[in-house]
Amino acid sequence: MVDIRIPRLNTNDASYVLVEWLVDDGATVESGASVATVETSKSLEDLVSEHAGVLSRRLPAGADCRPGQVVAVLTPPSQASPPPVADPGRPEGGGTPEAAPVSPVAMVITAPARALMRQHGIDEQDLAALGRSLIRRSDVEALLAGPPAGVSPLVTPEATPAAREGGHARPAG
Structure with a gap:
């Protein structure tokens, strides 16, 4: 090993x-x-x-x-354990294990992305709409820059947590 x-x-x-x-x-x-x-x-x-x-x-x-x-x-492949074999004598029959329920993948947000999120009052719910499991600073920057032409915005100034609480998002810099 x-x-x-x-x-x-x-x-x-x-x-x-x-x-x-x-x-x-x-x-x-x-x-x-x-x-x-x-x-x-x-x-x-x-x-x-x-x-x-x-x-x-x-x-x-x-x-x-x-x-x-x-x-x-x-x-080494020669020493690795083989995958588990289903028990054909299982009471449920069929001999194959049932698929475990698949849970949604949690987002992993890098530290630079989290810092930019805090600066602009963006929360994880805003990023969930991106549909990515790994969120980088560039993803947050793209979200802040706005959507491409013809696409409705995911984050508007009114939709940030700071604005929902009556405050304002802080500008970067």
């Missing part, structure tokens, strides 16, 4: 955010493949696997992590 650890990405941060996994848990990963995206205070960086193997995640997307921390383990 080989640990996938968070490298020191810059000297300014003691921790980062594991923004998203680019590879499913249990998937086979090739050497040199990007497996996750990590956010620092300055940028988003892809975490690249230096080895091949079957990935086993140790942290969920959105978790805080620090340099040197193990976020996943790679097991």
